[in-house]
Every structure is written in C-alpha cells, then in structure tokens.
Amino acid sequence: GGYFLPRLSGKIGYYLALTGCRLKGRDVLKAGIATHFVESEKLPALEKDLIALKSPSKETIADLLNSYHMK
Numbered sequence: 001g002g003y004f005l006p007r008l009s010g011k012i013g014y015y016l017a018l019t020g021c022r023l024k025g026r027d028v029l030k031a032g033i034a035t036h037f038v039e040s041e042k043l044p045a046l047e048k049d050l051i052a053l054k055s056p057s058k059e060t061i062a063d064l065l066n067s068y069h070m071k
Helices: 012-019 026-030 040-052 058-068
Strands: none
Touching: 040 058
16 A cells, blocks of 8 residues: 555545545545546446457456446
8 A cells, every 4th residue: 555545646645644544445546546447336247248258358358347337
C-alpha cells in the first residue's frame, strides 16, 4: 500500500491510508485500482467463459472482460 496509495488520483490514497477505510466493488473501479467491475452473480459465468477460451490472448481476455464489465 505504501507504493500505490500515494499514486492514486486526487487525495483518495491519503484518505485510505489515514483512515484505514476499505474499498469494495465499484469504489475500487472509481478509485482507479481496478480496470473492470463484474457483479458477483455473474462471476461464475465469467470464470466459465475464461476457461472456455480456445486461445487466450490479451485481446480476447480484454474483450471478454469488457462484455461483462458494468459501467
């Protein structure tokens, strides 16, 4: 945490470090820590689709994540 918290946009990293507050779900995405958010009930389907990829590459995985990503 000592490396990435001060590098978060705005003062969110300092807030998290000083308060010990924990981020969950969409908050992690909004803070810039995560790249995608998938609702928990869709995680088993995402896992199944990731395993079923014939030739996983950075692009095919990104496309699949984008199809499950909630904005």
